[in-house]
Amino acid sequence: MTHKFGFYNSVLMKTIYYKQIIEAVSSACKKIVTILDREIVAILRSYENSKVLEMMLKNIELAEEENLPICQDTGTVVVFAEVGQQVHIEGGNFEEAIHCGVRDGYQNFRKSIVAEPLFDRVNTNDNTPAIIHTKIVDGDSLRLLIMAKGGGSENKSTIKIFAPTATHSEIEDFVVDWIASVGAAACPPYIIGLGIGGNFEQSAILAKRALVVPLRGVNPLGVYDEMEKSILDKIQKLKIGPQGLGKYPTALGVKILHAPCHIASLPVAINLGCYVHRHCEVVL
């Protein structure tokens, strides 16, 4: 792809067009809804030990081969956008471009969004709006982390604000007890995103963002890496298993993101992802 560059007050700026964003989001949506992330497929295959897992893998293959939605809940589109300071967006509004991309990408998928949540609940009929978290970063590229997030697993997410003196094992117990109470309701094996620290809303956003951290990666901070492994191990021992029908695995990964927080608090958010974990990264 070629980009237009220009100077603004001696700073080299890259132009990214509104239409490029629409196309990128649209094709990302079409891809993730029908083709499951390779990392997830590989982990599921490594466990293939039951009729349930065999059928789950067959469904994933069928969806890819025939271009069908893997799951009928094709989700809410969540976008983490990192906009480089040297990016100039031309041709239209940035967020509107994302919504347009979703509208286009979801033409043949389920429309799961209602406009007003409590009284009318009338469907928007195009799966918009997307939920967008934008961050301005260094550089001249636009990075979009795009997820199609199912409703069932989102319903089983939670947040708790601990006292600042809480220990890591209290937090581990909170997470493990929570998953035990969810049981098989949210399509296990789960991906568990944890946001620790920040404040009320930041912990929840971190938990969501943690869901798109590569599962096989190592947490850069050793204590959190150990905590991820310890929680994963305890969750496997719950033996809920795929769809509550097998023994292993109950989870595919636990990922933690942390942030500075107030001396009075220790927020912990749990965002659950089902095994049909649809996401990708696009860089423009």
Next chain:
Amino acid sequence: MTRDELSKLRAGDFFYYSGEIYLARDVAHSRICKLIEQGKSLPFELQDSVVFYAGPVMNGDKIISCGPTTSARMDKFTGTILEKGAKLLIGKGPRSREVQKSIKENRAVYALALGGCGALYAKSIVSNEIVAYQELGTEAIRKLLVDKMPLWVGIDAKGESIL
């Protein structure tokens, strides 16, 4: 499968269901229960019916992905649906104690379909038609004819559960 045949299945059993089923999820349940409360006629006969909690992806008139949604959200309506005679409920995940009791009392069965397996379940659908609430889009009530739909017994007619 008749109610008698279904009631012979035990919790944990794998089986295939073929026949007529109705798709109904949150709003459809809420509306049906309101109609029952008001003594009005229902969009489909609940006696000996099969209810599948699902909202499909359509391509024109064809269903291309149709797996189960979380059953627990339907718990508060399920007692009424069972009392009106539904014989088989299909969804995913655990049910409340009240539902489990009602399943036993009404000699019904709760079956688990595999969550996330929408493409696979769509393959067992032979035909579908809208029965009511077209304006709800994916939440409309649909009548499906299914052939060999793969299921597991979650709660059997004796009230035994694997969940």
